[in-house]
Amino acid sequence: GQNIDQPTEMTATEGAIVQINCTYQTSGFNGLFWYQQHAGEAPTFLSYNVLDGLEEKGRFSSFLSRSKGYSYLLLKELQMKDSASYLCALRGFKTIFGAGTRLFVKA
Amino acid sequence: DVKVTQSSRYLVKRTGEKVFLECVQDMDHENMFWYRQDPGLGLRLIYFSYDVKMKEKGDIPEGYSVSREKKERFSLILESASTNQTSMYLCASSSTGVSTDTQYFGPGTRLTVL
Numbered sequence: 001g002q003n004i005d006q007p008t009e010m011t012a013t014e015g016a017i018v019q020i021n022c023t024y025q026t027s028g029f030n031g032l033f034w035y036q037q038h039a040g041e042a043p044t045f046l047s048y049n050v051l052d053g054l055e056e057k058g059r060f061s062s063f064l065s066r067s068k069g070y071s072y073l074l075l076k077e078l079q080m081k082d083s084a085s086y087l088c089a090l091r092g093f094k095t096i097f098g099a100g101t102r103l104f105v106k107a
Numbered sequence: 108d109v110k111v112t113q114s115s116r117y118l119v120k121r122t123g124e125k126v127f128l129e130c131v132q133d134m135d136h137e138n139m140f141w142y143r144q145d146p147g148l149g150l151r152l153i154y155f156s157y158d159v160k161m162k163e164k165g166d167i168p169e170g171y172s173v174s175r176e177k178k179e180r181f182s183l184i185l186e187s188a189s190t191n192q193t194s195m196y197l198c199a200s201s202s203t204g205v206s207t208d209t210q211y212f213g214p215g216t217r218l219t220v221l
Contacts, residue, residue, distance in 0.1 A: 048209065097151075098149055
């Protein structure tokens with residue numbers, strides 16, 4: 001089976017850097033997604049990691065280590081609009097989502 | 108841009124009523140999905156479909172059924188709504204031909220069953 005764990009909530013300051021972790025236990029998967037979801041809105045795609053290592057995309061980066069069962073999303077130069085939930089998801093035959101991490105960015 | 112639309116943003120129904128939630132996508136995607144999202148539980152897959160008239164059970168199919176008569180439309184049916192089906196329902200679609208298989212989500216329907 002697949003089990004995905006993320007912290008429930010995090011708080012960070014505007015302009016800072018924050019790392020949102022995702023750990024999982026699974027027998028196998030194709031890749032790992034990160035989605036962003038603002039309150040009351042649909043999730044939107046941020047990144048997809050297949051290989052181990054860091055994928056950088058502007059202010060957002062995502063890291064995957066298959067051997068450690070671990071991924072993180074790194075957000076730099078935080079802005080107020082980054083306040084949202086961040087969902088980690090494993091892609092296999094089905095895509096399995098974690099419960100998400102609610103990030104609060106304060107001034 | 109991919110557009111996934113859902114028939115209602117908010118819906119209030121009574122226990123025992125039959126409820127239809129409609130989802131339409133305009134990008135000719137093969138795959139369509141229905142999830143429900145509850146606080147602390149994340150997105151849970153109810154049903155999905157890889158082709159017209161084809162359906163597969165997800166992780167929590169009990170109390171739900173689906174219909175996919177046309178490629179662009181995927182309907183979720185609650186045969187007899189119950190209060191524990193009060194939730195946010197999200198539809199998504201994706202293309203088999205794209206390596207990332209990214210799912211594009213609709214805006215969601217917040218269903219309240221009284």
